[in-house]
Amino acid sequence: NAGVMQNPRHLVRRRGQEARLRCSPMKGHSHVYWYRQLPEEGLKFMVYLQKENIIDESGMPKERFSAEFPKEGPSILRIQQVVRGDSAAYFCASSPYLDREQYFGPGTRLTVT
C-alpha cells in the first residue's frame, strides 16, 4: 500500500502565476486534509475534503485558494495569482476515519519569486 503521494515536490512560480498541487491519498482513505507550514512553524489546517465534497475550508484563505477532490483522480490545491507570502510547504494528509491518526505526504515546497 503506497503512502500518500504529492507532486510536484518542489514548485517555483513567479508572482501572479497559478500553482497546482496534487495529492493522492492512501488506498482506502476517504478523508483528505491540506495543511500549510511556514518556516519554523507547525502545520496549519487549510481544508478537509471527502470525495467530491469540501467539508470544512475554514483554514483556507477566501480568495485565490481553492481545493477539490474529484470522484476520479487526485485532490488538487489550487492557488491563483500567487504572492510571495504563499511561499511555504504544503502537506496533504489522509485518514480512513475522523479523529484518528493521519498519514502525511512528503509535501510540496512552493517558492514564489
Place this chain on the structure above:
Amino acid sequence: SQQGEEDPQALSIQEGENATMNCSYKTSINNLQWYRQNSGRGLVHLILIRSNEREKHSGRLRVTLDTSKKSSSLLITASRAADTASYFCATGGGADGLTFGKGTHLIIQP
C-alpha cells in the same frame, strides 16, 4: 480552536540519554497525537492517546496524558542519532483538521 504548545522549543542531549517533551492544550479533547518531522520531510505519526488513557507505550516511546492539567508528555528512551527531528503534538483531527503546536526541535549528539 484547540491548540497544542510544545515545551521546550529546542532540546539537545547526548546519544543514549532520555528526551522528554511536553505539550499543553486549551480545550477538551477526544485524543492527542504526537508526530515526528525530519528536516524537509512530511510528518510521521508516532502515537495516539485517547482522553480516557493516562499512559501509552510504543517501543522506546512513552506518552502520558493528564486531562485535568490539559498536558501531555513524550518520553524517548535511549535516544539515537536518528531521533534527531522536530516533534509535534496535535489535537483535533475531525472536520477542522489537526491543530499543531510549533514543535520541539530535538538534537541527539553522538
